[in-house]
Structure formats: structure tokens, C-alpha cells
Amino acid sequence: MTRSRFSLLLAVPAAVLLAACGSATQPNGGIMVPHGNITIRNGAATMGANAFAPPTLTVSLATAARVVWSNGDVGSGAYPTGTTHHILSNNGTFESSDLGPGRTYAFTFADTGHFAYHCAIHQSMVGTVVVTP
Numbered sequence: 001m002t003r004s005r006f007s008l009l010l011a012v013p014a015a016v017l018l019a020a021c022g023s024a025t026q027p028n029g030g031i032m033v034p035h036g037n038i039t040i041r042n043g044a045a046t047m048g049a050n051a052f053a054p055p056t057l058t059v060s061l062a063t064a065a066r067v068v069w070s071n072g073d074v075g076s077g078a079y080p081t082g083t084t085h086h087i088l089s090n091n092g093t094f095e096s097s098d099l100g101p102g103r104t105y106a107f108t109f110a111d112t113g114h115f116a117y118h119c120a121i122h123q124s125m126v127g128t129v130v131v132t133p
Helices: 003-021
Strands: 031-033 036-040 056-060 066-071 087-089 104-108 113-119 126-132
Touching: 036 056, 056 066
Parallel strands: 031 056, 036 066, 056 126
Antiparallel strands: 066 104, 087 113, 113 126
16 A cells, blocks of 8 residues: 555544534534533522523534533532522423532433523523524
């Protein structure tokens, strides 16, 4: 095998692998991933639209659009034991139970669209999941 053919055989799989590992930034500032994690930030109850990290997450339905919310609001200062939150979609598509500090909630989306959600306890906490085909 010639050196150029060998190089080509190595280059093509490497390019495919790099493309598969990268994440694309969406026009709305979200990150497009096959599944994703959203963290409820420490002190989230007073952060409004910045309570969730990221505030907008884009996932792909084609690769199992599963999202996991983690309550990272574990406490400090006036609330040393952390704060409980309750994730609720604005259209009723998904709803967690009360999430104590360190707890998680997972939901797998079955449809494409924009899914706005908020904390049912602290309603100024808002975020969006965008599900693409």
C-alpha cells in the first residue's frame, strides 16, 4: 500500500470521529447534543432566566433526546442545606417531583419543538429545551 493511500485510510475515519465528537452551537445560543444535562445552579431561586445551566439546551430526537436536570442548588449562606425545586414544562409535557439538593430528574422527548419550562416553586426560574429532528 502506498503512503498516500495509507494516509487517506487514516484521515477519513479520523475526520468522521472528530465530526461526531463536536457539538454545534445553535443560532439561539444553545448547544446541540444527542442528550444533555441541565444543572440547577446554586442560589437558583433568585436567578430567574440564569437559574438553569445552560438556559437553552438543544438536543436531537434522532439520537434519543434525553435530558437530565440536576439540582446543584446545594446551599450556602442563608440556605446552608440547599433548596428544593420542581421542574414543570409550560405545556404539561413533563414534570418532575420535588427535587431536593443533589437529586436528578430525567425525561426523554418523543417530539420535536421548543419546550419552555420553569420551577413550579420559584416561577421566575425559566429555561427551554429545543428538540430537533
